[in-house]
Amino acid sequence: MISKIYQDIINKMRFILVAIIIYRIGVHITVPGVDCLKLHNLIQANSAISLFNMFSGGAFERLSIFSIGLMPYISASIIMQVITGMFLDVEVSKHKLTSYLRYLTFMLSVIHSLVVSILFLEKSVVYYKKSVVYLTIILTFVTGAIFLMWLGEQITDKGIGNGISLIILSGLVSVIPNALGRTLFLTIKDSSWMYIQIFKVVSLVLITIILVVVIESGQIRIKVSYPRRLIGKKLYATQSSYLPLKLNMAGVIPAIFASSSLIITASVGQWINRSILPQLSPGQPLYIMFFVLSVIFYSFFYTAIVLNAKEVSINFKKSGAFIHGMRPGKQTAGFISKVSSRLNWFGAIYIVFFSLIPQLIMVYCKIPFCGGGISILIMVVVVLDFLSQIQSYLMAN
Numbered sequence: 001m002i003s004k005i006y007q008d009i010i011n012k013m014r015f016i017l018v019a020i021i022i023y024r025i026g027v028h029i030t031v032p033g034v035d036c037l038k039l040h041n042l043i044q045a046n047s048a049i050s051l052f053n054m055f056s057g058g059a060f061e062r063l064s065i066f067s068i069g070l071m072p073y074i075s076a077s078i079i080m081q082v083i084t085g086m087f088l089d090v091e092v093s094k095h096k097l098t099s100y101l102r103y104l105t106f107m108l109s110v111i112h113s114l115v116v117s118i119l120f121l122e123k124s125v126v127y128y129k130k131s132v133v134y135l136t137i138i139l140t141f142v143t144g145a146i147f148l149m150w151l152g153e154q155i156t157d158k159g160i161g162n163g164i165s166l167i168i169l170s171g172l173v174s175v176i177p178n179a180l181g182r183t184l185f186l187t188i189k190d191s192s193w194m195y196i197q198i199f200k201v202v203s204l205v206l207i208t209i210i211l212v213v214v215i216e217s218g219q220i221r222i223k224v225s226y227p228r229r230l231i232g233k234k235l236y237a238t239q240s241s242y243l244p245l246k247l248n249m250a251g252v253i254p255a256i257f258a259s260s261s262l263i264i265t266a267s268v269g270q271w272i273n274r275s276i277l278p279q280l281s282p283g284q285p286l287y288i289m290f291f292v293l294s295v296i297f298y299s300f301f302y303t304a305i306v307l308n309a310k311e312v313s314i315n316f317k318k319s320g321a322f323i324h325g326m327r328p329g330k331q332t333a334g335f336i337s338k339v340s341s342r343l344n345w346f347g348a349i350y351i352v353f354f355s356l357i358p359q360l361i362m363v364y365c366k367i368p369f370c371g372g373g374i375s376i377l378i379m380v381v382v383v384l385d386f387l388s389q390i391q392s393y394l395m396a397n
Contacts, residue, residue: 057171072108113141252381258294309336
């Protein structure tokens, strides 16, 4: 029995590995008719586009079939969560919501592809300025985005963990060797870059990872008591359990959604006012302000969807459970909302700190590691969630 369970895990891990290999092969399949040198210079000169390239796993700098990556899916998820949280009835089936999400992803894929193709037309990245070339680019990008969405769903269904998160993780990990290589090249080329500075960078990354692991593993437990019960002729004594609330209740979702919102804003902003694009680069005041506000908004909004204090209090009341010092019903719901609100503020500050501080250090110290703290935060949280999923699978079986 035990060997069968482990064999199932090996098969699931094998499926995940094959899916990621397929994704990485697709990243290196480029669209024909592109001037790679001009594309490389365009990305290096624009930090906002570099952030987009980071989330695509390096696909954008190659103009591969997966260039727009999972950004349409992430954007569609943001829109769907806003709609379901504010307008749609909770009785809408999960199957219908998934269908709506797929349709919306397709539409956003077309829009993203159009924006990218027009950007390349202006920057003369393609060799031939013909409608056939741009039609090919748009069709290729849309197909690649839909395929990645399907691949992520397959990993979720047949593998372990969240498929979309694992694809994002594999893309971020693939950028690390290139960043390390550029750092070593900078060390050799620039005499001011000594090995002590590399040691400081490594120490900064390790400290960030350790603190993220500690905070992500932490939780607050609210004691919940159950009254004595008479079942048959037997009287059961008062029992108690705990309502666990993570210190960072929203996880890494606010960081991903905030980064996605920045990319969308930068794409729209270049059509309204082109001077706004450099201001949305990492380290700029507008970038910091927008990122902070986005993280705070998504932290509260996502937690409100995941944790419904009123619904939890109703369930407590039905089962006879209560929190010490709190009356069942409205007072219990208010107490849970108050605790979750404080945790949301802590989580938002924590995400902002660990996303921006390492990134600002890397920007002002001219360390070539795109994404900085955001990429480290996402990688650590996704790995922790993946390990938790494996543990849950073992315990369930």
